[in-house]
Amino acid sequence: MNAFIQFLFNGISLGSVYAIIALGYTMVYGIAKMLNFAHGDVIMVGAYISFCATSYLGMPGWASVVLSVIVCTVLGVVIEGLAYRPLRDAGPLAVLITAIGVSYFLQNAAQLIWGATPKNFTSLVTFPVPGFLAQYKVSAVSIVTVIACLIIMVGLMWFTANTKMGKAMRACSEDKAAAQLMGVNVNKTISMTFAIGSGLAAIAGVLLCSYSPVLKPTTGAMPGIKAFTAAVFGGIGSIPGAFVGGILLGIIEAMAKAYISSNLANSIVFAVLIVVLLIKPAGLLGKYVPEKV
Amino acid sequence: MSINMNPAMNRRSLIAGVAGLGAAGILAGCSNGGSSDGGSAASSDGAAFKLGTIGPLTGDTATYGVSVTNGVEMGAEDFSTKDFPLTVKKEDSQGKPETAVNAYGTLRDWGMQALVGPTLTGTSVSVAEKCQSDRVFMIAPVATAADVTADKDCVFRGCFTDPNQGKNAAKWLAKNKPDAKIAIIYQSDDAYSQGICTAFTEEAKADKLNLVKPDLAFKTDTATDFKVQLGQAQDAGADLVFCPLYYTPASVILKQASDMGYKFTMMGCDGMDGLLSIKGFDTSLAEGVLMTTAFSADDPANAEFVKAYKDKYGDTPDQFAATAYDCVHAVAEACKKAGLSLDTAAEDACDQLVKAFTEITVDGLTGSLTWTSDGEVSKEAKVFEIQGGKYVAV
Numbered sequence: 001m002n003a004f005i006q007f008l009f010n011g012i013s014l015g016s017v018y019a020i021i022a023l024g025y026t027m028v029y030g031i032a033k034m035l036n037f038a039h040g041d042v043i044m045v046g047a048y049i050s051f052c053a054t055s056y057l058g059m060p061g062w063a064s065v066v067l068s069v070i071v072c073t074v075l076g077v078v079i080e081g082l083a084y085r086p087l088r089d090a091g092p093l094a095v096l097i098t099a100i101g102v103s104y105f106l107q108n109a110a111q112l113i114w115g116a117t118p119k120n121f122t123s124l125v126t127f128p129v130p131g132f133l134a135q136y137k138v139s140a141v142s143i144v145t146v147i148a149c150l151i152i153m154v155g156l157m158w159f160t161a162n163t164k165m166g167k168a169m170r171a172c173s174e175d176k177a178a179a180q181l182m183g184v185n186v187n188k189t190i191s192m193t194f195a196i197g198s199g200l201a202a203i204a205g206v207l208l209c210s211y212s213p214v215l216k217p218t219t220g221a222m223p224g225i226k227a228f229t230a231a232v233f234g235g236i237g238s239i240p241g242a243f244v245g246g247i248l249l250g251i252i253e254a255m256a257k258a259y260i261s262s263n264l265a266n267s268i269v270f271a272v273l274i275v276v277l278l279i280k281p282a283g284l285l286g287k288y289v290p291e292k293v
Numbered sequence: 294m295s296i297n298m299n300p301a302m303n304r305r306s307l308i309a310g311v312a313g314l315g316a317a318g319i320l321a322g323c324s325n326g327g328s329s330d331g332g333s334a335a336s337s338d339g340a341a342f343k344l345g346t347i348g349p350l351t352g353d354t355a356t357y358g359v360s361v362t363n364g365v366e367m368g369a370e371d372f373s374t375k376d377f378p379l380t381v382k383k384e385d386s387q388g389k390p391e392t393a394v395n396a397y398g399t400l401r402d403w404g405m406q407a408l409v410g411p412t413l414t415g416t417s418v419s420v421a422e423k424c425q426s427d428r429v430f431m432i433a434p435v436a437t438a439a440d441v442t443a444d445k446d447c448v449f450r451g452c453f454t455d456p457n458q459g460k461n462a463a464k465w466l467a468k469n470k471p472d473a474k475i476a477i478i479y480q481s482d483d484a485y486s487q488g489i490c491t492a493f494t495e496e497a498k499a500d501k502l503n504l505v506k507p508d509l510a511f512k513t514d515t516a517t518d519f520k521v522q523l524g525q526a527q528d529a530g531a532d533l534v535f536c537p538l539y540y541t542p543a544s545v546i547l548k549q550a551s552d553m554g555y556k557f558t559m560m561g562c563d564g565m566d567g568l569l570s571i572k573g574f575d576t577s578l579a580e581g582v583l584m585t586t587a588f589s590a591d592d593p594a595n596a597e598f599v600k601a602y603k604d605k606y607g608d609t610p611d612q613f614a615a616t617a618y619d620c621v622h623a624v625a626e627a628c629k630k631a632g633l634s635l636d637t638a639a640e641d642a643c644d645q646l647v648k649a650f651t652e653i654t655v656d657g658l659t660g661s662l663t664w665t666s667d668g669e670v671s672k673e674a675k676v677f678e679i680q681g682g683k684y685v686a687v
Contacts, residue, residue: 003528010520055573116355118541120574123548137524137553212517213548213574214541222514257521262510263481 006136007258008251013142015250016149017211020204021227022234022242023152024197030237031173031193034092037099038079039201040224041106046072046202047209047219048114051121061124068202076198077191084194085187103221110217118216121209141210148207152200153243160239165192173237233273235286244284340635341380342628344369344621345400347420348412349388356567357613358386361412361434363606364614368409368621371601377628377635379621386411390419397423405429406639407646409620412613414438414484421448430643432624434617435563438484442668447643449650449668451620451659452587455488458562459537461674462489462585463496466533466560469687473558476506476531478522478546480538482513489537489562505529511542519546523555533558540568547578563587566612569682576682585676587659588612589684595658612659619657623664626653 021043028036046068053064083102087095125141128134133143160166168189171179180186208223209215227246234245249269256268276284346365348358362383369379382403384396393416400408408424408431411417417436424431425445433441434451437458442448453461466473475497480486494507506529509522523546526534534557536543543565550557560583569576590599590609598618602610610618624646630653631645655662660672677684 003524006524007521010518010524014518014520051573111351111355116352117572118356118544119572120544122573122575134554137520137555139549139552141552208517212545214517214545214571216541223517226514253515253518254521257511257515258525262508262515262522263512265515266512 002136003258007254009133009136009138009142011251011254012247013138013145013211013250014254015230015247016142016145017204017208017223017246018227018230018249019149019243019246020145020152020200020207021223022231022246023149023156023239024200024204025228025231026234026236026239026242027156027200028193028197029231030239031169032084032190033173034084034095035099035228036194036197037096037224037228038102038106039197040220040222040227041103041110042072042076042079042198042201042220043205043208043224044110044215044217044220045075045106046205047121047215048110048119048205049202050124050206051119051209051215054122054124065124065203065206068206069199072202072205073195073199076194076201079198080191080194085190088187107217107221114217116217118214121213121215123210123213124206125210139211141207145207145211148203149243149246152203153239156196156239159196165189169193229270229273232283233276235280235283238283238285238287241283241285248284341373341378342633342635343404343406344379344381344624345384345397345403345405345408345410346381346617347384347386347393347396347400347408347410347416349416350383350385352387354388354413357435358388358412360611360613361410361617363602364434364610364617365409365621367598367602367605367614368618368625371618372622372625374625377625377633379625386413386416388413388416390415392416393420394423401427401429401639404639406637406642407624408432409434409617409624411436414441417441421445424448428640428643430624430639430646432620434620435613437563438488445668446666447647449664449670451616451623451662451670452563453672453674454669455485456492457674458585459489459492459494460496462535462537462560462562462676463493463500463502465585465674465676466497467500467502470533471502473533474503474505474529474531475533475535476509476526476529476557477504477535478509478511478519478526478538479536480512480516480542481510485539485564486537490535493535493537505531516542517545519549520553523550523553526557527553527555531557533560536561537564539564540566540571543568543582544571544574544578547582548575551578558583560584563612569679570609570611576679579679580681582679583676583687584679584684585674586612586684587672587675588615589675589677589686591683592686598658615658619655619659619662622657623650623653623655623662626655 024039049068049071050064053059053067083098125144127140129140168184171184172189176186230245230249231242234241253265253269257265346362348361349355350358366381369381373379386393386396393411397420411420414436417433418440421441430447432449437455439454442450479490506526563586565584566586568579627646627649631649650664651666662672676687678687
């Protein structure tokens with residue numbers, strides 16, 4: 001039983017990392033209706049910025065996170081402005097390919113700047129874990145990740161529901177043309193979405209690398225894909241869905257590893273995804289919108 | 294070295310699947326790697342024996358390729374003599390077999406007379422086929438899979454094969470730590486890790502070692518989280534975890550185990566070399582780690598090489614650089630033994646080098662090396678323990 005609870009906590013902490021990344025995916029998809037495959041690579045950039053700030057500039061951990069959020073926010077806006085905005089009226093495939101291109105660009109740029117040799121990210125989160133959690137080997141970074149994830153999720157839900165910009169975002173997500181007619185500045189709103197999504201990516205990067213300390217130009221790639229899966233699993237476009245999807249994905253992965261086969265862990269995760277999508281095509285918490293003819 | 298990890302590749306196939314767009318990957322994959330002339334020690338009239346080397350100089354596995362090609366370059370400088378100068382040309386394989394074969398073609402056009410490379414197993418297998426059919430002498434410094442040299446008389450190797458590494462590790466444990474309760478964490482989609490693991494398990498069973506949890510696997514795409522595997526090992530009471538892994542996942546395992554408060558002795562193979570040089574890695578976590586590897590930069594006997602390498606490349610040489618250096622040393626010896634002239638054609642050089650290689654003994658950085666006619670090197674297996682951030686022979 002003890003082992004079971006330990007594996008469950010492993011799953012939750014892994015899942016909350018996926019969930020934070022998935023929140024970024026789902027924000028951008030929900031509002032701009034595009035899959036930003038470069039999201040995982042923005043995470044990697046965020047982690048590198050924080051790494052450089054602490055180890056080369058000697059900045060304290062919290063300041064490096066702030067710096068990294070600022071850099072990634074700017075990066076997100078720049079990427080959106082240069083690569084995606086000119087394609088606003090192009091088909092979804094063109095945008096998807098551009099996103100793949102941006103992803104490769106970021107990976108290779110990172111390799112040019114920081115080299116291919118992996119760097120070891122020193123965890124920015126260290127504090128003694130309370131006893132009842134310590135017995136299940138829960139680490140400090142896992143606790144922070146879960147809490148950060150919850151705060152971000154609630155914050156985003158509040159933001160989209162109550163602020164003027166949040167309402168503009170929801171309007172854009174329903175119908176861009178109509179939103180524009182109602183006086184919403186669509187470009188500005190989408191830029192803002194990318195700013196928020198990329199800022200979150202920076203936080204996700206720091207937490208991801210505090211959890212699993214290897215930092216290299218492809219660090220963001222696989223977690224990015226997993227988080228995308230989590231977002232689809234929970235219902236892409238839905239903020240609580242990304243959270244639920246991420247946590248469930250983490251738990252399924254951990255349990256599959258522990259009790260079925262560590263070899264098949266990913267196959268099982270994706271098999272579950274397929275089953276869920278067969279039963280609920282819009283994902284667990286996604287809204288199914290029937291096509292009106 | 295066999296490496297089968299390219300997350301970008303996985304992502305690419307996945308995206309292609311999602312979007313139904315196979316073409317995206319092809320477009321993204323066709324950037325051309327740079328190449329450069331290096332380590333030229335040609336005599337005044339420009340004539341020199343032409344050595345080629347291939348390795349991933351860009352991409353995920355660039356660290357291995359950079360080490361190997363640097364080692365070859367240094368070797369060519371150090372073992373050039375006035376009468377028999379060596380010159381080197383490096384080509385980038387990006388770690389991909391098809392690019393490596395193109396790189397081989399480029400080197401052939403340049404007039405390469407012998408090849409010290411490629412670096413990774415996948416690329417070495419493809420290039421070895423070409424060398425065998427073209428009759429070009431090849432020595433793969435650090436490619437460990439049996440396939441590289443199998444049935445190819447003109448392909449040699451500078452390191453132990455995967456199975457031998459696994460066997461050596463198990464034998465060492467049987468002799469030195471017979472009571473250890475052993476768990477194994479290995480990467481099931483990587484030929485290197487899988488190969489060592491299988492041989493280790495067989496030998497461990499034969500030696501009656503106590504394997505309490507021998508089957509903890511992971512894959513490239515689950516290589517960020519080992520807490521479940523570690524939890525299982527701890528549950529089974531393991532006090533020694535055999536990790537036939539590269540240093541990157543090994544560093545994650547050490548960190549996560551320390552987060553969990555799980556203490557054990559980690560044992561790894563040559564892929565673990567490099568652990569201490571990861572930028573930012575808390576080396577105290579690696580205290581007590583055992584590894585079978587061929588070279589220690591901390592050994593006073595190697596100090597001269599280490600210093601020269603540091604001066605030239607600003608980095609501490611690892612066993613890949615050292616093994617590549619030894620391979621050039623061996624090629625130079627074999628050329629001397631066979632009495633080759635600078636303008637011997639690659640095809641003629643090949644037959645003479647093959648014969649000479651089984652007759653030479655090289656006193657290299659990685660031990661005293663001799664070769665058998667099936668291309669395998671014979672040298673002493675060494676086990677090092679990390680103590681105070683240094684490798685100490687045990």
